[in-house]
Amino acid sequence: MARGERRRRGVQSDGARTAERRGGPARRDGRRGEAMGAPGRPALAVVVLALALALGLSGSWLLSWQRARRAVTLHPAPPALPPDSSSPAVAPGLFWGTYRPHVYFGMKTRSPKPLLAGLMWAQQGSTPGTPKLRHTCEQGDGVGPYGWELHDGLSFGRQHIQDGALRLTTEFVKRPGGQHGGDWSWRVTVEPQAPGTTALPLVSLFFYVVTDGKEVLVPETGAKGQLKFISGHTSELGDFRFTLLAPTSPGDTTPKYGSYNVFWSSNPGLPLLTEFVKSRLNSWFQHRPPGATPERYLGLPGSLKWEDRSPGGQGQGQGQFLIQQVTLKVPFSLELVFESGSARGGGRQTLEQLSGSLLTQALKSHATSFRERFEKTFRLNEKGLRAEEQALGQAALSGLLGGIGYFYGQSLVLPDMGVEGSEQKVDPALFPPVPLFTAVPSRSFFPRGFLWDEGFHQLVVQRWDPSLTREALGHWLGLLNADGWIGREQILGDEAQARVPPEFLVQQTAHANPPTLLLPVAHMLEGGEPANMVFLRKAFPRLYAWFSWLHKSQVGPVPLSYRWRGRDPALPTLLNPKTLPSGLDDYPRASHPSATERHLDLRCWVALGARLLAQLAEQLGDTEAATELGPLAASLEAEEKLDELHWAQELGVFADFGNHTKAVQLKPRPPQGLVRVVGRPHPRMQYVDAMGYVSIFPLLLRLLNPNSSHLGPLLDVLADSRHLWSPFGLRSLAASSSFYGQRNSEHDPPYWRGAVWLNVNYLALGALYHYGHLEGPHQARAAKLHSELRANVVGNVWRQYHSTGFLWEQYSDRDGRGMGCRPFQGWTSLILLIMAEDY
Ligand SMILES: *[C@@H]1O[C@H](CO)[C@@H](O)[C@H](O)[C@H]1NC(C)=O
Ligand SMILES: *[C@@H]1O[C@H](CO)[C@@H](O)[C@H](O)[C@H]1NC(C)=O
Numbered sequence: 001m002a003r004g005e006r007r008r009r010g011v012q013s014d015g016a017r018t019a020e021r022r023g024g025p026a027r028r029d030g031r032r033g034e035a036m037g038a039p040g041r042p043a044l045a046v047v048v049l050a051l052a053l054a055l056g057l058s059g060s061w062l063l064s065w066q067r068a069r070r071a072v073t074l075h076p077a078p079p080a081l082p083p084d085s086s087s088p089a090v091a092p093g094l095f096w097g098t099y100r101p102h103v104y105f106g107m108k109t110r111s112p113k114p115l116l117a118g119l120m121w122a123q124q125g126s127t128p129g130t131p132k133l134r135h136t137c138e139q140g141d142g143v144g145p146y147g148w149e150l151h152d153g154l155s156f157g158r159q160h161i162q163d164g165a166l167r168l169t170t171e172f173v174k175r176p177g178g179q180h181g182g183d184w185s186w187r188v189t190v191e192p193q194a195p196g197t198t199a200l201p202l203v204s205l206f207f208y209v210v211t212d213g214k215e216v217l218v219p220e221t222g223a224k225g226q227l228k229f230i231s232g233h234t235s236e237l238g239d240f241r242f243t244l245l246a247p248t249s250p251g252d253t254t255p256k257y258g259s260y261n262v263f264w265s266s267n268p269g270l271p272l273l274t275e276f277v278k279s280r281l282n283s284w285f286q287h288r289p290p291g292a293t294p295e296r297y298l299g300l301p302g303s304l305k306w307e308d309r310s311p312g313g314q315g316q317g318q319g320q321f322l323i324q325q326v327t328l329k330v331p332f333s334l335e336l337v338f339e340s341g342s343a344r345g346g347g348r349q350t351l352e353q354l355s356g357s358l359l360t361q362a363l364k365s366h367a368t369s370f371r372e373r374f375e376k377t378f379r380l381n382e383k384g385l386r387a388e389e390q391a392l393g394q395a396a397l398s399g400l401l402g403g404i405g406y407f408y409g410q411s412l413v414l415p416d417m418g419v420e421g422s423e424q425k426v427d428p429a430l431f432p433p434v435p436l437f438t439a440v441p442s443r444s445f446f447p448r449g450f451l452w453d454e455g456f457h458q459l460v461v462q463r464w465d466p467s468l469t470r471e472a473l474g475h476w477l478g479l480l481n482a483d484g485w486i487g488r489e490q491i492l493g494d495e496a497q498a499r500v501p502p503e504f505l506v507q508q509t510a511h512a513n514p515p516t517l518l519l520p521v522a523h524m525l526e527g528g529e530p531a532n533m534v535f536l537r538k539a540f541p542r543l544y545a546w547f548s549w550l551h552k553s554q555v556g557p558v559p560l561s562y563r564w565r566g567r568d569p570a571l572p573t574l575l576n577p578k579t580l581p582s583g584l585d586d587y588p589r590a591s592h593p594s595a596t597e598r599h600l601d602l603r604c605w606v607a608l609g610a611r612l613l614a615q616l617a618e619q620l621g622d623t624e625a626a627t628e629l630g631p632l633a634a635s636l637e638a639e640e641k642l643d644e645l646h647w648a649q650e651l652g653v654f655a656d657f658g659n660h661t662k663a664v665q666l667k668p669r670p671p672q673g674l675v676r677v678v679g680r681p682h683p684r685m686q687y688v689d690a691m692g693y694v695s696i697f698p699l700l701l702r703l704l705n706p707n708s709s710h711l712g713p714l715l716d717v718l719a720d721s722r723h724l725w726s727p728f729g730l731r732s733l734a735a736s737s738s739f740y741g742q743r744n745s746e747h748d749p750p751y752w753r754g755a756v757w758l759n760v761n762y763l764a765l766g767a768l769y770h771y772g773h774l775e776g777p778h779q780a781r782a783a784k785l786h787s788e789l790r791a792n793v794v795g796n797v798w799r800q801y802h803s804t805g806f807l808w809e810q811y812s813d814r815d816g817r818g819m820g821c822r823p824f825q826g827w828t829s830l831i832l833l834i835m836a837e838d839y
Contacts, residue, residue: 064417064426070482071415071509072429080539081474086110086406086435088181088236093154094471095181095236096174096338099406101440102447102495103136104146104161105170105188109181110437111236112408113213116270117338119188120206120277123166124297124327130281131204131298134163135274137444139821145805147823150394152373153401153461153468156366162805165201166330167193173362175354177343180238184338185354187363189250191331202287202295204327206277207244207336210267211319219264219322221304226260227324239341244324245355247332253356257289258328261299265307267319271498277323287327300325335359370394377463378836385835389794392801396832399807399825400460403443404468407436409492413481416510416553428506436490437475441826442809447499449490451476452583455516456759456827462520463838469520470535476517477542481509484549488513488581511566511581512554514605515547522612525619537620544617544625547609551632554602560635561598561645561657562606569593572676573745575666587732587752588690588739590658592683597658600646604697607636639708642698648687652713653695655687662689662738666745674746691723692733693752693760699771700763706776715778718764719785728796729756730764730789731813755810755819758834759827761793766839790834797831807831 088095088109100106106118122131134143143163151157155174160167169189176182190203211217215234222228230242247256268276281298288294300323326334335355344351352358374397375381380390411431438449439457454476462469479486487507491500521543524532536543556563567589568577576588582601590597614629635641648655663679698704699714717723723734732752733740741754765786772783796811800818807828809820833839 067417068415068426068429071413071485072431073482074432074434074478075480075482075484075542075545077480077541077545078538079474080477080535080542081471085471085474086437089179091471092179092181093174093176096184097154097404097406098151098157098172098402099404099437100495101137101403101405101443102499104134104143105159105186107172107184108406109236110406110435112433112435113211113215114406115215115232115234115237116210116212117186117242117336118208118210118273119170119186120208120274121163121168121190122204122206122281122298123164124202124204125295130278133206133274133278133281135277137447139444145823147395147806147825148398148402149391150367150370151398151402152366152370153404153465156363156370157398157402158363158367159402162193165193165197166203167191171363173354173359173366175343175362177351178238178340178345180236180240180340180342182343183340183351183354185359185362186336187333187359188336189331189333191250200329200331202297202327203330204297204299204325205334206300206323206325207334208273208277208321208323209242210270210273210321212267212270213319215319217320217322219262219304221262224260226258226326227262227304227322230322237340241339241341243337243339243353244326245335245337247326247328247334250331250333256328256332258326258332259285259287259297259299261285261302261325261327262304263300263307263321263323263325264304265321267321270493270495273321276321285327289329297327299327373464378832378838380835383836388802389798389835392798393832393835395801396807396825396829397460397464399823400439400457400829401464401468403440403447403825404472405438405440405447405449407438407449407490407492407496409433409494409496411487411491412506413487414506414508416508431481431487434479434492435475436479436492437471438490439472439826442821442824444823445809445821446826448492448496449476450826451486451488451490452514452516453759453826455514455519456762456830458517458520459523459762460829460832462523463833463836466524466529466532469524470532473517473520473539474535477539477546480542480546483509483553484545484547485509485553486513486546508566510553512550512564512602513581514583514601515550515609518543518547518609518612521616525612525616533619536616540616540620540622540625544613547613550609551606554606556598557596558598558645560603560641562602563595563597564599564602567593570676573672573674574748575664575676575742575744576739578744584693584732584752586744586748586750587692587694588688588737589656590660590683590688591664591678592659592661594659596685598645598656599694600654600656601694601697603636603642603646604701604703607633607703608701610636637703639705639710642703643710646687647710648689651687651689651691651695653691653717654698654710654714655689655695657687658685659683660686660688666743674743690733690737690739691717692731692737693724693757696724696764699767700760702767702770706771706774706778711771711776711778715781715785726756726813727792728811728813728816729758729761729793731756732760735813754813756793756796756813756816757810757827758793758797758830761789762827762830762834762839765790765793765834769837769839790837794831794835797828 084090099108108114108116120135122133146161148159158171171187174184217232219230220228233239247258280300284296285299286294337355380393410433412428413431414428436449440447441453458469554562564579564581566581567579570577577593578586610633614633617625646654661683665677666674667677669675696714704711722736724730731754733754768782768786772786796816806822808818808822809824
């Protein structure tokens with residue numbers, strides 16, 4: 001994933017939100033697209049063709065038009081998932097979920113027009129001025145640590161959130177029944193952080209329900225202004241009812257006194273919910289429990305009144321937003337219950353409400369079965385890991401599962417016109433609306449789908465629940481365009497788009513990304529589980545189209561060489577033009593980008609893909625594909641050819657090849673700031689002397705024979721502390737490299753230039769384990785390095801987790817410190833498989 005790009009976005013996205021706050025228009029999905037609407041229907045093609053002929057337009061014009069059209073046309077292969085696979089009728093168990101990873105606590109349905117429920121909170125009177133309203137996960141809001149302690153990806157979870165003096169616990173349990181996704185219940189417990197606190201804070205919780213569309217919500221209020229319940233109906237959910245129960249002391253049923261406020265309006269647009277509540281939080285109220293001194297608090301209006309904010313007053317069409325504010329003294333617990341009408345057989349059956357002691361019981365039994373299943377799956381206890389390490393493993397899994405989201409919307413796509421550098425001549429077009437069920441790298445910073453991250457995510461998820469992985473892979477493969485391309489970053493829907501500045505929304509169809517989805521596919525193939533094989537049979541045409549596109553579109557001029565399209569141009573401000581499609585962003589490549597360079601990591605990914613798809617084709621009995629892929633795989637794996645293209649004798653490792661010189665520096669040149677200065681020797685075609693993750697890729701992807709004469713030298717580089725070895729894991733770039741720890745520009749700190757990344761350390765550990773189990777001259781050494789590296793990585797991630805409460809995006813190779821964004825429960829969650837030695 002393009003992390004450098006994402007980092008800039010992160011910084012700017014605050015700006016984007018600020019602009020919105022200042023009254024910019026709310027962006028609504030699809031509207032924007034009307035102007036640029038993408039052509040896609042065959043009838044249109046005929047008309048255009050006829051027009052082109054009539055006007056005597058050139059063949060190249062037609063070709064461009066055709067290319068642009070294919071870029072935003074979905075691939076014709078049958079879907080890998082059954083029709084309506086996300087609907088409550090087909091998958092009732094997955095219909096409701098914590099599919100809004102960017103909020104601290106919320107649930108929604110897997111639907112293009114979902115029903116959403118969420119929580120905001122604020123501590124009253126702690127500081128002068130407006131209380132801080134918590135809602136979406138933010139890097140800089142001072143909340144944390146937070147994260148799921150337990151989450152099974154399906155029907156249960158428990159999360160802890162530390163917010164200053166407060167400690168919140170959010171729990172949910174689902175209960176199957178009926179045809180509409182069943183029931184669920186929430187329990188939110190708020191306690192003082194420090195036990196024995198005397199000045200107990202006054203806290204407001206805001207429970208809200210949002211609809212997007214024509215659904216009906218009917219609130220019913222009680223005597224104190226509290227909502228007794230909200231009943232409603234949607235076509236997907238049928239009849240349902242939300243009930244917010246009276247607050248109690250935590251852990252028992254003693255009622256506590258709460259003050260109520262309520263607000264009801266048309267849906268202002270999902271990205272604007274927080275600001276909207278803040279703007280209505282402007283009246284002072286008195287919280288007066290019997291026998292206690294009254295306290296002032298800021299509240300929403302006191303009584304239920306419909307406010308229509310939509311132009312023309314047609315609020316019903318764009319949905320509703322209904323919020324109940326409950327204010328009381330900590331400690332307390334509050335429960336919200338969602339009941340589905342169809343689970344009650346249209347009212348004929350009575351079902352005890354999932355609340356109070358029944359909810360306590362359900363939470364307990366889910367927690368117990370989670371722990372049992374966790375041990376059965378990962379065997380950390382059996383392997384002798386300490387209780388705290390097991391808890392880290394559980395949090396890694398839970399954070400990843402709790403980070404699964406459901407997105408729906410349209411991407412902006414820039415078609416590949418076949419000529420590099422000509423992109424500016426075409427306009428971005430809108431991709432068709434698509435759903436995506438995916439885990440996310442980071443709830444606070446990258447709460448959306450990233451293609452190469454997802455392959456690593458699913459390695460963990462599939463060990464726990466293979467059906468979730470089939471869902472995710474099926475969705476990702478559903479994004480294929482007619483050429484076999486998948487965009488590397490998926491920014492779908494209002495909420496996702498609101499966090500990305502417009503200039504970064506566009507995905508280019510010339511650009512690839514590492515095909516890591518093949519890693520979980522390889523694991524499926526190895527296991528041979530029948531349900532997985534059925535899925536792979538369905539998915540094969542899409543996997544094949546995706547791989548074929550990669551292998552053909554990124555090929556180099558020399559046979560069996562490959563090049564990432566889309567490197568940055570050689571700008572005077574950049575030390576080394578970045579290669580965002582590779583996922584390794586600023587990892588140094590040839591100093592002067594050219595069409596003749598050869599990228600080692602990409603060649604290895606293609607080799608892995610060819611091998612895997614050839615095996616899959618064979619197993620599925622697809623002889624045609626097997627006949628094509630088998631020989632390709634064999635030639636990509638032949639070590640002589642790899643040597644010829646990538647073995648750098650003078651460096652003693654594998655390397656990229658390109659137009660390169662070492663003599664490049666950033667020098668201060670006032671007033672421009674840092675400027676790239678190229679000295680002598682001049683660039684020439686040669687191996688790129690940047691030792692790091694790329695240099696050991698044939699080892700990482702296990703492409704070398706255990707007897708290979710290159711295995712020894714790669715292990716040397718890996719194990720040498722002047723190069724890749726650090727006490728905290730393998731560093732991305734050798735400490736001996738001239739790029740080590742270097743900024744890429746005045747505004748671009750080092751990213752893949754030394755830091756320890758968990759995804760690549762996982763691959764390395766898998767490879768060492770692999771060679772440690774195969775007979776060969778390096779068997780014993782590989783096994784020894786495996787256990788040392790594993791101890792280093794586990795030890796450091798554990799220490800950082802223990803001291804900060806978070807998993808991090810990357811770790812410093814100098815002192816082990818967590819760096820980048822947090823929580824990063826995407827591929828850093830691989831720490832679980834590392835502890836389990838499951839590769
Ligand atoms: C390498 O880059 C330099 C500087 O841009 C250029 O003058 C030279 O022609 C390039 N060499 C090759 C072989 O592409
Ligand atoms: C490596 O070499 C040894 C000894 O010559 C041989 O027994 C073994 O089969 C070879 N391994 C592979 C995978 O070729």
